[in-house]
Amino acid sequence: MKTLILGAGYAGLAVATRLKPTPGLQVLLVEQNAYHTFETRLHEAAAHNTRVTLPLAPLLRGTGVEWEQAKVEGVDLDEREVRLRDGRVLTYDTLVVGLGSVTNFYRIPGLAEHSTELKELAHADEIFNFVNRTFDSDFEGNRDIVVGGAGLTGVELVTELAQRAEVLSKARGLPPFNIYLVEAGPKILPVLDDALRAKAQRTLEDYGIQILTGHRLMEATAEGVTVQTVGGEQKKIGAGKIIWTGGIQARDIVHGEKLEKGPGGRIAVDDKLRANGYPEVFVIGDMGLALNQEGQPVPTTAQHAGQQGRVTGKNLMHLAQGEELDSYEPSTLGEFVSLGGLMAVGWMKLPWNQKLAITGGLAHVMKRASEWKWRSSID
């Protein structure tokens, strides 16, 4: 069975590292980078230049999976073809697509041109370099930073940036820059309950971060952004760097006559994570629209991408051995938001669907534990 896995993110790498050399199973992993990126830690790389990648080759030892560094340009499910940037066309019997998501700029004027995203290492490097340059004695221009979107990524990023600014400020004897967190919705971190959100909000305020909830980003230019309040009042905020973390959509790279796409361009899949109309194609991670036990879309998180990858890895082995496929049963084990240094807030799942709220150092340890768990699952 000639199998292609596209993408070595949380979903694709979980598939590959689940596999063992199996007669009749021939697997090629195609990934544009020679490394796996811990996307959930990109905000740390943006603020502190923390290492957030691991070389791929050693992770695949003993799996029987071949891998190739190449960029996928398009996938035609009707022809069963994967087109690469270098002009080659790969064919398959079974395909696993885990190419992740891209930033959604919602067609806000100027935003794509004038903002930095936080989806890959190059974006983190760009932010890190800007922050450091603003503390050079000969830096000219606006040092302030506007972050759009107060979900998990935006909140984790602003706290790390505030910490970095404090360190540089002490070291270089210059005041820190201002950080504005702009959010169209009425609250930050809508995924958390009120008590945890209030704790997170206080932490951000203690850092001096200016939280502008109920402010819709209307336009971005080289000089900054225009925001509009719920009441319709517009104001301009000057900034030397605009960072947009306000939305994602599935990567639009897979095409097929029978394909069904849902919100955010995610590809509808069955309970085995196979694309509707294409039983030989598994779509997992941010690109797939898997449903939970209540029929609701599974969130686009690393946690769920990893679960989907693991079940798909098992299913590839089942297919090769002519066995029944397992169904995917999503489970949210908890959710933790880091708030800079040793501070975090979140919750973990207890038996009987109870949630245990955790804040402070222990929440930080829980967040790190989930990262270590991922790391050991792929090693």
Ligand SMILES: Cc1cc2nc3c(=O)[nH]c(=O)nc-3n(C[C@H](O)[C@H](O)[C@H](O)COP(=O)(O)OP(=O)(O)OC[C@H]3O[C@@H](n4cnc5c(N)ncnc54)[C@H](O)[C@@H]3O)c2cc1C
């Ligand atoms: C800053 C940040 C913080 C986050 N924090 C959390 C968190 O705390 N908890 C949580 O659960 N989730 C978090 N997320 C979300 C999580 O990172 C994503 O849901 C997860 O990465 C999705 O996994 P995936 O495998 O679908 O995609 P990805 O991990 O993005 O992997 C996609 C892979 O495909 C490769 N690829 C893409 N296009 C091509 C191409 N054309 N050709 C070849 N290769 C290609 C990419 O290089 C990448 O390796 C965070 C995201 C960000 C950005």
